[in-house]
Amino acid sequence: MTRPTGEIEEFEAHAPDAELDELRARLAAARLPEAETVYGAPPGPGRWDQGVPLADLVDVVNYWRTDYDWRSFEGRLNEIGQYRTTIDGLGIHFLHRRSPRADATPLIMTHGWPGSIAEFVDVINELADPQDAHAPAFHVVAPSLPGFGYSDKPVTTGWATEKIAASWVELMGPLGYTNFLAQGGDWGGNITTVLAGRFPDHVLGIHTTFAEGLPDLTTDGLTATERRWADETHEFWHHRAAYAKQQATRPQTIGYSLVDSPVGLLAWILDKFAEWSDTEDSPFETISRDRILDDVTLYWLTRSGASAARIYYESHNSLDPELRVDVPAAITMYPKDIEKYPRPWAQERFRQIVRWSEPERGGHFPSLEVAEFFVRDVQEGLAAVLAAKG
Template identity: 35%
Template sequence: MSDSNIQPFTVDVPHEEVERLKKKLEDTRLPGREIVPGAGANYGPPYDWAKSLHETWLTEFDWFTVQEEINRAPHFITSVEDIKLHFVHARSKSASAIPLLMIHGWPGSFWEFSQVWDRLSSPADSADQSFHVVVPSMPGFCWSDWPPRAGWTMQDNARIFDKLMKRLGYSQYMVQCGDWGHFVGRELGAQYGDSCKLVHFNFAPSPLPEGVEYTPREKAVAERVDEWLRNHMGYAVCMRSRPHTIGLALNDNPMGILMWVGEKFIEASNPETQKRPFWTKAILTTASLYYFTGCIMPSMLCYSENVHHEHFVAFALEQRNYIKVPFGYTSFFWDTEPSSKRAVERTGRLVYYRGILSPHNIKAALRC
């Protein structure tokens, strides 16, 4: 593929691969009991939850139905700096549409934006702002190439995504991102102001000014963040220090992928959201994408090649990383590190802030 070529792409997992996954799930032997009596969620996801997901994946989840849904979006492949990039490009018919780059994190994928790319590119109300939506798979995820070298960072992703947007004809654009995508968006907002004109985050670790008294929400958030950092960061330490070990162990292990990935879906989300039927489908679709594309191991490079979690807030305060373009932030309480307005405004030109429980109306934040 030449560097300037953009080719349509269709997701087409061979039937034999789907049957192989089913056989591996059939052959999976669960331990039959939780680790100790009354373990609940104290040692990781509850055993009954894991057992139920395994049964649903094996007996109810239909990959080919999901694949058909995935292919309703326009997918493409191109090569930037000799790196194959997979992306969704949902163009709007509106002449006033704004180019919008949407960037996933871990354990996510392009698919996490599937609920909004149609609504953003073709809003039901013609009076609403519409967008040309571009959703790339980061290097190391799904059908994009693996990072080409050690030390490939989110700043490298920012550079090639900026080139991708320009290749698509978008000399100026805005960005929506969270999780590891936040670091791509921060780089674009700090260093690519000629093309990146606005950024919206749903994850932006930031420190409060020293000596301030907490508001009730800030106190609740601080307690949640402290509990997260004390009890839920084992996965990150493993992936940043031994991605080869964990990656090889999980590569051809669907139940292992399901537990490693699915755990974050229940630990970093609103419990009410988890009751929705879509939530189980989202977990199983993500686990299937990771399994079929063999990306569980390279996806871990996010953790090993970038700033470590204990330095996230210091990174945001570095002058080089100050966001020079206008940016907005929606703080979801159930995210891993929700920040308050007076914290996040220290890291850039904050023009919009909202603190809420669940991401039910992210479209409104983007259209503000």
């Protein structure tokens, strides 16, 4: 297991004015391609068949250059509380919001790609200090994955999800959290699964929006909805996941564009917010431009486009098929998420599902798309986990 090698230090985000000026200058000087050639009249999802439409990108680039306020987001991060420590030689950044409630339970929340800690800024306070006195409260820890945001960039291979999960255990200990809950989606759901499976003596239980089944499970006995989920997940990975193959095989190559061109970085990430959200035409139907630009600008200022992509190189298709989760698990399958596993499949790995939720709305970024529902769902799911734990 990894070991902490540094003290926990407070951290404050503040990008130099010169870097923000350079970003605006690069945006103003961007060279853009011609408009896409697609079938079908706008609006509608057909507009995005070749990726981000030119008109949409131009609007966001102009807003990013002239009106977007990065300082506001920095202030939100600093208000929540930011820290850094060193684990196995790598600097790890994390948000930490202690609850004022005496009955609060420690909770580590892990983001994915193309997300970041920006996914949690609108939900951490309510999870830590809920307005409803009957809702559970949590001491929330939200780390930046290695290579993401203000965490250091690994300089050697080996920082796969198994090592990250072990590092999270080492992160929580010095904070006084020997036993804790875990929550995540996307890569964060993968890491949460590994945490629960490998470290049941530390992990009380989990809430996840990612419940990967075992390989080669049969569709016999599934409902019509469950078969559709299986078909949609298969279709996604076979026809719409070129980004994952690129980042799993050639992260360095795409990394040059992601670190050198803010417009290229924006298009690469915005495409995923559009396709993976529960919307008809544009991600901005449910997520504000500011929230998406908080995420993109964090990638830009920390130059983490290439280093973040490497999590695919380290971990793609690596979840151990023998791994089982025996701690209590609350699982939520949002209807427009990119991977939806039927409950009979999930139960093969997660052997104590205490709450299963299938909301009517929401996609891959529920903390941004349906924030109020996401908070209630996490609260109710983890309350069921704690009740099962006794």
